Amino acid sequence: MSVPQLVIEGLHVTVEGKEIVKGLDLTVGGGEIHAIMGPNGTGKSTLASALMGHPKYEVTGGRVTLDGQDLLSMSVDERARAGLFLAMQYPAEVPGVSNANFIRQSLNARAGEGNEIPVLKFHRQLQEKMKKLNIDASFAERYLNEGFSGGEKKRNEILQMSMLEPRIAILDEIDSGLDIDALKIVAEGVNNLKSPQTGFLIITHYQRLLNYIVPDRVHVMMQGRIVKSGGRELAEYLEAHGYDELKAELGIEDESVQAGV
């Protein structure tokens, strides 16, 4: 299978009539881990939701391709079947639909009719992955995110990711609200999946996640676009100096999207 590639060119995104992402360029290839950092309200999560195709987010300009295919013309489920995955910050709760059933339906949707994964094989795989992520076996039959703690929801997103083996995985603030043990488990889930077959886009405002997942590229987002890119040392610089120093260096007074031109 070819190496995956996500190419974002000049992306503009509007939410409820307000432009949040204002001309963003980024290329993520298989085997690469990109981190997008930045203070709150700079458009990071909007980028993630727009790429997945959330109906509330309107793309008003630019181009996005996944493996050369026009991502923006695809419906949400088509994007997923093309290999895009978004670990969500606030995944929905769906009562009455078990985790296992949800994940199996997701896998089958990608495999297509006639290629469904055998039920026993699926459960064996699921149990294995759950064990690796230190998730209790009862998780499989619990209703999707219903009554889950914040940490359980995050682990569930990682479980889904490891089962679906996406070509491009976007993790939207997967570290928020996690204690250090849960953070390590989540990081391990990502590291286990690291291969030339998967590219990662990790959105976070803290550097601490990047102690466990080593990024190849770090991008800082302010005012709805990437204002600085670098290697992992950029994350360390931010940890040591904070965003304020970078803002001074770049001559940015207000980093929020409202301030963008």
Next chain:
Amino acid sequence: MTEKNVVSASVGRALSHQLQEADWLADWRESAWTSFQTLEKPWLEKTDLKRCQFEVVEKSPSTGSHLEARKLFESVTGSAVLILGNRIEAIRLTEEDKKNGVVLMSLHEASHTHRHLLEKYLGSVVPSSHSKWAALNAAAFQAGVLLYIPRHVEVSSDILIIRSEEEALESAYPRTLVIADTGAKARVAEMQFAKPAATSAAATSDVWEVVAENDARLEIGLIDEILAGPYRFYTRRAKLGKDAEVNWYAASTGDGLAVSDIESLLDGNGSRSNTRVLGTAVGRMHHDLTAKMTHAGRYSESDIVMHGVLRQKANAVFRSCTEIVKGAVEAGSEQHDRMILVDSTARADAIPMLLIDENDVKRCGHAASVGKIDPNQIYYLMSRGISEKLATRMIIWGYFEETILSLPVEEAVREAFVARLEKELD
């Protein structure tokens, strides 16, 4: 097929004679008939009954095969009754139930053999004065079923009553009386098979009377098939003794017109009752449903959960009503009503009601919502590759899942119901 409206003053007595009932029951029907004639034609806030004709409908049985009903009767292992049209075709009691003294028989016959039980309980929970349609049923019921669970008997297998129609109005006035004596436990359900018919002004009336004596526990399943045709009235009511428990699981499908009442009278201290309603409505269905809990006993508790899914031009009014009467201290009750409108042409009302006359209430609350499926749920499922159509389906089935799994029925019955639901939802 003949259909005639009988206006004779002695309709109850004539029917009683025809069914070879004891004289006392003929008198009982006769007095119900008088109530029926004196009771005003009802007025409902959300259901127009102007066209409805409250008259006794008599119809000669059809010659249909009742294939589905017969098949289901053969496939269950617990005690069961098979009713075809207005005739009890077969009654089967398990050896264990027989040994334990469980009574499952026709009410008509029981008027001779179990007179003391009937005189004590028949009409004690749904009296003729309850409503015009309850009186109509009392005067004209046919294929009545009596289920009696003796003291401290725990029935281990699910009891099933199957009522099948091959033509609408074939069984216009079914009646079931369930008595769980002190400390008795049982799971019992009724599954109905109906056939659609041209819309008519006729009224049918279906009555379930349930008595749970002290410490008794009943799980009751009701699987109604409400198809277009007459006006259908359902009255299901339970009376609970001290520390008794009655849980209702009421599932309905169809495109017909129905007024349903499910009520628990929590008379006994410490009694409790849950009602779960699952309703789907298609076509031009109009379903006016009230789930009510009347708390008279101290420390009594109840919960109502109602789930509706409406398509096409269906219209449903789901009311949940909790009444806590003065003196029922420390009573508790919660209501959750949620109605999903799949198509924008469907209409629904979720009406919660709390009628509280006691100051000392343990907990009381309600939540009601009507609307489309949460778009965030659809988005989430789609974001993993699931199509919008399948996502919608999964969410709706998920929403019904707990009620389907709770139905107190054997797997064969659950499967038959799921198959019916699948047809309705696809």
